[in-house]
Amino acid sequence: MNVFRHLIPVALLSLSLTAFAQDNSHHHSSDPPTPSDAQQSFTQLKTLAGAWLGPVKVEPPMPEMGNKPTRVTLRVTSRGNALVHEMKEDGTPDDPAKYDDPITMLYLDKDKLFLTHYCDAGNRPRMVAKSSPDGKTVDFDFIDVAGSTQYGHMMHAKFTLIDANHHLEDWTYMMPGDKPIHAHFDLQRAQ
Numbered sequence: 001m002n003v004f005r006h007l008i009p010v011a012l013l014s015l016s017l018t019a020f021a022q023d024n025s026h027h028h029s030s031d032p033p034t035p036s037d038a039q040q041s042f043t044q045l046k047t048l049a050g051a052w053l054g055p056v057k058v059e060p061p062m063p064e065m066g067n068k069p070t071r072v073t074l075r076v077t078s079r080g081n082a083l084v085h086e087m088k089e090d091g092t093p094d095d096p097a098k099y100d101d102p103i104t105m106l107y108l109d110k111d112k113l114f115l116t117h118y119c120d121a122g123n124r125p126r127m128v129a130k131s132s133p134d135g136k137t138v139d140f141d142f143i144d145v146a147g148s149t150q151y152g153h154m155m156h157a158k159f160t161l162i163d164a165n166h167h168l169e170d171w172t173y174m175m176p177g178d179k180p181i182h183a184h185f186d187l188q189r190a191q
Contacts, residue, residue: 038113041131041138045106045159046083048074048167053090054187062181072169072187082107087185104157115140117154123147125154136161152176165189 035043052072069090077084085104092099103118113129124147127140140157156172169185 036111037131038108038111038129040135041129042083042106042108042113044135044161045074045138046076046080047164048159048161049076049083050074051190052167052187053190054185057184057186059182059184070185070187071190072185078107113138115157117157119147119154121149121151121153123149123153127154127157150176155180 050073052074053069054072056068056070070087071090072085072087074086075084076082083106085106086101088099088101092101100120102120105116105118107114107116115127115129117125117127119125123145125145126143128143129138129140131138137158137160142155145153152173152175154171155174156170158168158170160168160170162168165188167187169187171183171185173181173183175181
């Protein structure tokens with residue numbers, strides 16, 4: 001009987017260690033986790049880093065805005081954690097106090113891809129991405145806005161990747177009175 005009394009704790013300890021080893025076996029997998037849709041979209045958008053040039057078409061037509069070449073620059077920053085998007089009319093002097101020069105930041109937060117647009121209207125709309133099934137289009141839907149919306153605010157953005165040297169951008173600005181203005185950019189990589 002004395003022998004059994006000593007074997008029971010050893011048997012229980014062995015069973016515990018076996019169960020623990022089986023329970024933790026998934027923590028030592030050599031397979032990297034599958035990236036989320038947001039991570040895949042962000043990786044895809046970072047391939048747009050560089051300088052781009054192309055015409056913009058505005059609907060409804062606005063004589064002061066339409067069909068002028070626009071320069072877009074995208075730059076990966078912050079150790080790959082952010083993508084800076086800057087746009088301005090081609091040939092415009094570098095004077096952001098006098099000329100439009102909006103900055104947009106794209107970044108991941110957990111499993112979502114966000115966009116914050118630092119607008120010339122003095123506000124900062126924030127949007128969240130949803131990807132197309134083919135991974136070529138990333139749509140950003142409005143979440144909220146900080147700052148005054150007296151002059152309106154950006155409402156929607158969409159990036160469509162055609163190939164390594166061609167992409168489209170669609171931006172929708174909501175004017176006061178809920179009047180949308182849509183700008184379509186057809187951008188080629190600048191040489």
